[in-house]
Amino acid sequence: MAAAVSATPSGSNSAEQDALKALTFQRLHPRTYLERFVAENVRPDGRDFGEWRDISVNVGSISTADGSALVRLGSTTVVCGVKAEIAEPELDRPKEGFLVPNLDLPAICSPKFKPGPPTDEAQVLSDRLNEVLVSSGVVPTSSLCIEPGKAVWVLYVDATCINYDGNAFDATLLAMVAALKNTKLPKARYDEVRQKTVCSRKNREPLQIGRLPTSYSFGIFDGTHLLADPTSFEEPLLDTTVSVVVDENGGLTSVMQLGLGIVGGDDVLSKCIDASHDCWQKGRRDVYGAS
Amino acid sequence: MAQSNFDRRRINGPEESFLPIFDSDEEEETRWKPGNPRIGRGARDIRPIFLKAGLINQANGSAYIETEKTKIACAVYGPRQSKSTTYNEKGRLNVEVKFAPFSCTRRRVPIRDAEDRSVAVQIQQALVPAVRLELLPKSTIDIFITIIENDGMEGCIASGSVAASAALADAGIEMLGLVASCSAAVVGKEIWLDPTEEEGKVSSGTLILAGMPALETITSVWQSGSMTPTDAIKCMEACQERYMDIHAVAAQALLQNAQNT
Amino acid sequence: MSSDIVLPGQPIPIPRGPMPHVGNGLYSRDGTVRASLIGVPSYAGSALEIKRTRPRPPAPDSIVLGLVTRLSPLQAVVSITVVDGVPLPAGEEFTGVIRVQDVRATEKDKVKIADCFRGGDVVRGLVLSLGDARSYYVTTARNDLGVIFATSEAGATMEPVSWQEMRCPKTGKIEKRKCAKPEGM
Numbered sequence: 001m002a003a004a005v006s007a008t009p010s011g012s013n014s015a016e017q018d019a020l021k022a023l024t025f026q027r028l029h030p031r032t033y034l035e036r037f038v039a040e041n042v043r044p045d046g047r048d049f050g051e052w053r054d055i056s057v058n059v060g061s062i063s064t065a066d067g068s069a070l071v072r073l074g075s076t077t078v079v080c081g082v083k084a085e086i087a088e089p090e091l092d093r094p095k096e097g098f099l100v101p102n103l104d105l106p107a108i109c110s111p112k113f114k115p116g117p118p119t120d121e122a123q124v125l126s127d128r129l130n131e132v133l134v135s136s137g138v139v140p141t142s143s144l145c146i147e148p149g150k151a152v153w154v155l156y157v158d159a160t161c162i163n164y165d166g167n168a169f170d171a172t173l174l175a176m177v178a179a180l181k182n183t184k185l186p187k188a189r190y191d192e193v194r195q196k197t198v199c200s201r202k203n204r205e206p207l208q209i210g211r212l213p214t215s216y217s218f219g220i221f222d223g224t225h226l227l228a229d230p231t232s233f234e235e236p237l238l239d240t241t242v243s244v245v246v247d248e249n250g251g252l253t254s255v256m257q258l259g260l261g262i263v264g265g266d267d268v269l270s271k272c273i274d275a276s277h278d279c280w281q282k283g284r285r286d287v288y289g290a291s
Numbered sequence: 292m293a294q295s296n297f298d299r300r301r302i303n304g305p306e307e308s309f310l311p312i313f314d315s316d317e318e319e320e321t322r323w324k325p326g327n328p329r330i331g332r333g334a335r336d337i338r339p340i341f342l343k344a345g346l347i348n349q350a351n352g353s354a355y356i357e358t359e360k361t362k363i364a365c366a367v368y369g370p371r372q373s374k375s376t377t378y379n380e381k382g383r384l385n386v387e388v389k390f391a392p393f394s395c396t397r398r399r400v401p402i403r404d405a406e407d408r409s410v411a412v413q414i415q416q417a418l419v420p421a422v423r424l425e426l427l428p429k430s431t432i433d434i435f436i437t438i439i440e441n442d443g444m445e446g447c448i449a450s451g452s453v454a455a456s457a458a459l460a461d462a463g464i465e466m467l468g469l470v471a472s473c474s475a476a477v478v479g480k481e482i483w484l485d486p487t488e489e490e491g492k493v494s495s496g497t498l499i500l501a502g503m504p505a506l507e508t509i510t511s512v513w514q515s516g517s518m519t520p521t522d523a524i525k526c527m528e529a530c531q532e533r534y535m536d537i538h539a540v541a542a543q544a545l546l547q548n549a550q551n552t
Numbered sequence: 553m554s555s556d557i558v559l560p561g562q563p564i565p566i567p568r569g570p571m572p573h574v575g576n577g578l579y580s581r582d583g584t585v586r587a588s589l590i591g592v593p594s595y596a597g598s599a600l601e602i603k604r605t606r607p608r609p610p611a612p613d614s615i616v617l618g619l620v621t622r623l624s625p626l627q628a629v630v631s632i633t634v635v636d637g638v639p640l641p642a643g644e645e646f647t648g649v650i651r652v653q654d655v656r657a658t659e660k661d662k663v664k665i666a667d668c669f670r671g672g673d674v675v676r677g678l679v680l681s682l683g684d685a686r687s688y689y690v691t692t693a694r695n696d697l698g699v700i701f702a703t704s705e706a707g708a709t710m711e712p713v714s715w716q717e718m719r720c721p722k723t724g725k726i727e728k729r730k731c732a733k734p735e736g737m
Contacts, residue, residue: 027639065393081393085308100304108435111643158392199311378685463606465588468561505561
């Protein structure tokens with residue numbers, strides 16, 4: 001084919017130069033950069049303060065997991081898989097199974113995370129997710145009993161972030177609940193003679209799902225501005241983050257704070273709760289789909 | 292078959308839990324038996340490859356690859372400053388591999404083990420000859436690979452190498468050429484390309500070949516299990532015939548991504 | 553044209569005539585010129601190259617922007633965040649060092665680091681060399697190099713008054729810095 005060479009002059013065009021200048025300013029003075037956008041009532045990515053990024057949920061594509069989901073919240077991408085194993089129940093809770101959720105924020109998803117054991121951030125998020133899943137009763141642990149005192153299901157709900165652009169909490173809760181809703185367990189029976197549980201490969205039953213919570217996280221900037229669904233650029237500049245969890249009927253389940261700053265007053269919390277309910281009403285209520 | 296590690300940094304389950312034991316089987320009729328032809332595809336057919344570059348926007352370069360039930364995400368960060376006390380005239384390539392806990396039949400505990408390390412070393416060996424590290428003194432390139440679903444370790448290593456090479460090119464790291472890689476297994480008297488996990492189990496030996504088709508150069512050959520030298524050569528030739536197609540898929544994906552930006 | 557994009561390893565057809573100098577993003581092996589980057593080859597003078605658009609590590613003669621992180625009587629340590637106009641991703645800074653003899657061109661032996669830089673200043677410098685294992689060697693010994701942004705003790709952004717002084721707009725106080733000549737002067 002013809003020579004793939006173009007003889008363009010080596011100067012880059014001025015639109016590229018301006019873009020680089022803006023990026024340089026953002027890199028050197030991130031706080032001032034954000035302040036200038038906020039003063040115009042908009043955020044660096046063009047969103048309004050109360051606007052969430054687009055969400056997409058795909059379930060069931062991982063055959064090695066008993067249930068799975070891939071969630072994209074803007075560019076933040078979280079994959080969650082549920083693996084079911086069998087264990088002896090605790091002595092004082094002979095009819096209860098186990099739900100073990102964990103979120104991993106590995107080095108692949110952001111330059112901020114280096115390889116190694118879970119950071120404080122990942123640990124706190126896993127803890128909070130555990131609280132929400134348990135306290136909102138997504139999967140009643142009594143439904144995981146195979147044989148009282150002998151065998152119960154353990155559901156390992158493992159989420160891994162593949163791309164981190166802020167707000168891992170909302171994305172991960174979505175992924176975990178969607179994966180649980182997608183989970184099918186093999187029909188199990190306890191064989192008294194062999195003292196073992198035997199499962200059927202062919203018969204699988206969907207998991208009993210109790211509740212379908214969704215969460216709404218807001219960052220507080222400069223004490224007064226509420227920024228919904230913060231990005232990874234905005235997060236380090238926030239005073240603190242407030243997350244509101246709402247159940248499938250729009251009822252409030254919990255409100256939690258992630259971070260050390262001051263929340264700033266009652267009206268901030270009620271604004272968050274109202275905004276969350278609004279978002280739930282406008283479409284989030286159907287995010288888990290019909291199936 | 293139990294897992295028992297208490298990790299205070301994570302939410303923990305009970306001390307011991309076991310993989311479900313299944314009824315004997317419901318599967319006997321469909322299982323492959325020696326002497327039968329390969330189930331589902333021809334002996335020299337590879338699984339169709341889907342590759343997309345640039346999905347991880349937080350990284351300098353990235354690629355996602357899917358071959359039926361093997362799904363791998365790869366991100367490249369760097370060149371970064373090497374955290375080394377010695378002065379390195381050539382850059383370093385650091386590969387880290389993580390299996391997601393739900394990626395294999397048996398749940399994998401998140402602690403890194405020898406298998407992760409061994410897969411990383413094989414991928415690194417396939418890539419290093421292709422990267423112009425002499426242009427990056429004092430720098431390190433970090434390649435992070437997450438295996439989301441695993442259907443055959445050989446396929447993971449081969450596909451991981453292809454994804455990593457595409458991610459490196461996407462990241463603007465200078466390379467001599469794109470790396471393609473293909474795996475083969477000796478099953479009875481036949482050579483099967485791109486074995487799945489099940490097929491790997493019934494094989495007597497496997498071989499993974501990696502190289503740069505554009506330069507007609509091989510960068511790494513890894514053989515495991517047992518096979519005659521003749522079979523090993525046959526595996527290598529079969530892999531070389533196919534890995535041009537794999538290179539074309541990667542090239543197409545990178546071109547598409549470059550045209551869209 | 554988008555069909556002109558080449559990939560690493562792809563041979564580049566050379567037009568007849570003298571062999572052009574093989575520049576950035578290309579290499580020559582066994583008489584064939586091949587690409588080592590994704591891009592469109594173009595001419596920069598008499599050299600054929602593929603432009604690098606990604607963030608790149610500092611190289612000798614690169615213009616860098618960095619944040620002063622540590623001071624000692626002999627040097628200022630900077631965290632390099634922008635190289636040749638391209639910002640590096642967050643968390644991927646390179647370490648540079650401005651030694652006392654590289655601060656300015658005149659009266660090198662009379663330099664007091666504390667009168668030239670303070671922690672938190674943004675400095676424009678030129679990379680002298682790859683330095684040692686830990687840092688790149690950076691110089692500010694030119695009119696257009698030095699501090700481009702600094703905050704006063706009162707917390708306001710200062711304006712340069714001369715090549716060695718900056719003024720706080722809030723208090724009017726003068727602080728000493730080795731300033732870069734502002735653009736357009």
